Amino acid sequence: MTQITSPLARQPRRSLWLDALRVTAGISIICMHAANAPDGSPFADATPDARTVPVLIRTLFYMARTELFLVISLFLLSMSLHRRPRSYPTTIREQAERLLVPFLFWVAVYVAFNLAIGYQLGWGHYLWRDLTTMVEPWVGYLVLGDVKQHMHFLPTLFVLVLCYPLYRIGVRWPAVALILVPLLIAKRHLNLEVWSEVGDPVMRQYLLRAIRCVTYTGYGFAAAGLYGIYLRIGAGGQGGTHDGMRRTLLHRGLLIALVLIAAACIHLKLAQAFATIEAGSWQGNYPYAGYANLAMPVALFGLAMLAPVPWPRWIGRLAPYSFGIFLVHPIALDLFRLAFEHRIASPTVYVLANMSFAVAVSYAMTLGIARIPWLRWTIGLGKFPWPSVMPGRRSAVVVGPD
Numbered sequence: 001m002t003q004i005t006s007p008l009a010r011q012p013r014r015s016l017w018l019d020a021l022r023v024t025a026g027i028s029i030i031c032m033h034a035a036n037a038p039d040g041s042p043f044a045d046a047t048p049d050a051r052t053v054p055v056l057i058r059t060l061f062y063m064a065r066t067e068l069f070l071v072i073s074l075f076l077l078s079m080s081l082h083r084r085p086r087s088y089p090t091t092i093r094e095q096a097e098r099l100l101v102p103f104l105f106w107v108a109v110y111v112a113f114n115l116a117i118g119y120q121l122g123w124g125h126y127l128w129r130d131l132t133t134m135v136e137p138w139v140g141y142l143v144l145g146d147v148k149q150h151m152h153f154l155p156t157l158f159v160l161v162l163c164y165p166l167y168r169i170g171v172r173w174p175a176v177a178l179i180l181v182p183l184l185i186a187k188r189h190l191n192l193e194v195w196s197e198v199g200d201p202v203m204r205q206y207l208l209r210a211i212r213c214v215t216y217t218g219y220g221f222a223a224a225g226l227y228g229i230y231l232r233i234g235a236g237g238q239g240g241t242h243d244g245m246r247r248t249l250l251h252r253g254l255l256i257a258l259v260l261i262a263a264a265c266i267h268l269k270l271a272q273a274f275a276t277i278e279a280g281s282w283q284g285n286y287p288y289a290g291y292a293n294l295a296m297p298v299a300l301f302g303l304a305m306l307a308p309v310p311w312p313r314w315i316g317r318l319a320p321y322s323f324g325i326f327l328v329h330p331i332a333l334d335l336f337r338l339a340f341e342h343r344i345a346s347p348t349v350y351v352l353a354n355m356s357f358a359v360a361v362s363y364a365m366t367l368g369i370a371r372i373p374w375l376r377w378t379i380g381l382g383k384f385p386w387p388s389v390m391p392g393r394r395s396a397v398v399v400g401p402d
Contacts, residue, residue: 015316016311016312016313016315016316017235017236017304017305017309017311018072018075018076018304018319019311019315019316019318019319020304020309020311020315020319021064021068021072021300021301021304022072022319022322023315023318023319023322024064024068024300025064025068025069025072025322025326026321026322026323026325026326027061027325027359028061028062028063028064028065028068029064029065029066029069029150029325029326029329030325030329030332030333030355030358030359030362031057031058031061031355031358031359032058032061032062032065033149033329033330033333033358034333034336034351034354034355034358035054035055035057035058035061035351035354035355036054036058037054037347037350038337038341041280041281041282042054042055042058042276042277042280042281042282043280043347044280044281045280046280046347048277048278048280050346050347050348051277051280051347052277053347053348053351054347054348054350054351055273055276055277056273057351057355058273059269059270059272059273062269062293063265063266063269063296063297063300064296064297064300065293065297066150066153067216067219067294067297067298068297068300068301069153069157069326070153070156070157070160070216070219070223070297071219071222071223071226071297071298071301072223072301073157073223074157074160074161074164074167074219074220074223074224075223075224075226075227075301077095077161077164077223078164078167078168078170078171078223078224078227079227079230081164081168082171082227082231088165091161091164092161092162095158095161096158097383097384098380099154099155099157099158099161100154100155100158101377101384102154102327102377102378102379102380103145103151103154103155104142105378106147106148106151106327106378107141107142107145107147107151110147110148110151110330111131111141111147113148113331113334114127114147114148115127115128115131117334117338120338136202140205142155143155143206143209144205144206144209146205148330149329149330149333150326150330152209153326156209156212156213156216159213160213160216160217160219160220163217163220164220166217166220166221167217167220167221167223167224168224169221169224170220170221170222170223170224170225170227170228171224171225171227171228171231172228173225173228174224174225174226174228174229174232175225176221176224176225177221177222177224177225177226178225179218179221180218180219180221180222180295180298181218183215183216183217183218184215184218184291184294184295185291186215187211187212187215187216187294188290188291190211190215191208191211194207194208194211219298222298226298226301226302226305229250229254229302229305230305232247232250233247233250233251233254233306234247235305235306236305236306236307236308236309237251237252237255237306237308238308251306254302254306255303255306255307258299258302258303258306259303261295261299262296262299262300262303264292265292265293265295265296265299266292266296268286268287268288268289268291268292269289269292269293269296271286271289272286272289272292320380320381321363321366321367321370321379323379323380324362324365324366324369324370324379324380324381325359325362325363325365325366327378327379328362328365328366328369328379329358329362331361331362331365332357332358332359332361332362332365333354333358335357335361336353336354336357336358336361337354340353340354366379
């Protein structure tokens with residue numbers, strides 16, 4: 001994970017492809033949620049024609065889901081350890097400061113926000129009763145990260161970081177990245193077993209999260225393997241340790257393979273989307289579409305790294321805020337739903353307005369927080385203000401959810 005001196009600092013051209021991925025992941029997370037109906041469905045009450053555009057929009061942005069953030073973050077960790085080797089305790093302490101300390105802050109923020117929304121809608125006193133009389137909601141917030149959408153990303157990523165010494169094998173032998181395939185297959189089968197055999201819904205959620213953490217180590221191996229490829233052929237096939245002919249052949253072969261994988265994933269995802277449009281409900285068990293959803297972020301990362309694209313420099317100015325918009329976007333989505341849930345009848349208009357509002361408000365909130373010195377650390381743009389009795393603590397600056 002790289003360090004920065006300012007979110008507006010000029011980015012080297014070789015990192016712009018990474019910046020593009022971070023911006024894409026941040027915006028996609030917002031738009032993916034904004035493309036749902038207020039009740040989370042694919043506009044089940046609308047006609048198939050009316051929900052076609054929203055479902056296709058969601059399918060497009062679902063290609064860059066939370067798993068893309070995982071690959072970006074673990075790739076940056078591999079890069080950071082390669083450039084600045086340090087001990088396991090030091091690395092874990094740094095990652096705890098970068099991930100868990102902001103996580104605790106945002107759990108507190110969203111507990112307060114959920115209470116405010118609840119009292120506005122008439123159910124806040126029930127939530128307050130649960131929070132003041134039960135331990136289970138707090139355990140879920142802190143372990144599962146279920147206080148709000150995608151807050152599970154931070155504790156899940158920290159668990160994956162704990163296994164980083166294993167991933168470094170992939171830097172030396174990039175083919176190890178293929179271990180992701182059997183792990184994702186195992187994830188699906190284990191999930192089906194849990195859903196069919198475990199009746200307790202609370203126990204089921206913890207088992208599903210444990211399965212996710214174990215099998216998602218495959219993304220750590222994939223990220224390390226991609227970094228190993230990056231060291232050998234560089235970004236866009238330019239640079240790296242391999243000589244010209246060897247680098248060119250490896251670059252072209254990998255690029256063709258990733259294009260084919262991405263095309264297959266898009267085909268499966270579109271088939272799932274049209275089934276959803278027809279049925280009016282999410283078709284989560286559509287054959288092989290689940291694998292396409294999980295494989296597409298890796299293919300997208302590899303394509304961005306290998307494709308010789310002249311990325312514009314303004315992407316480098318937006319990328320440092322990707323962590324922030326990831327963290328604040330649920331606020332923007334809830335505010336839009338409160339204001340417009342019953343005022344926009346057209347599903348397409350609702351989705352487009354929701355996306356525009358959520359992206360604009362999320363960036364505005366993140367930019368505002370970035371300009372408050374004692375809050376910048378909450379969105380990865382500064383170090384936590386540890387008390388002065390703890391001298392010599394390193395600055396922990398992140399450039400995204402990594």
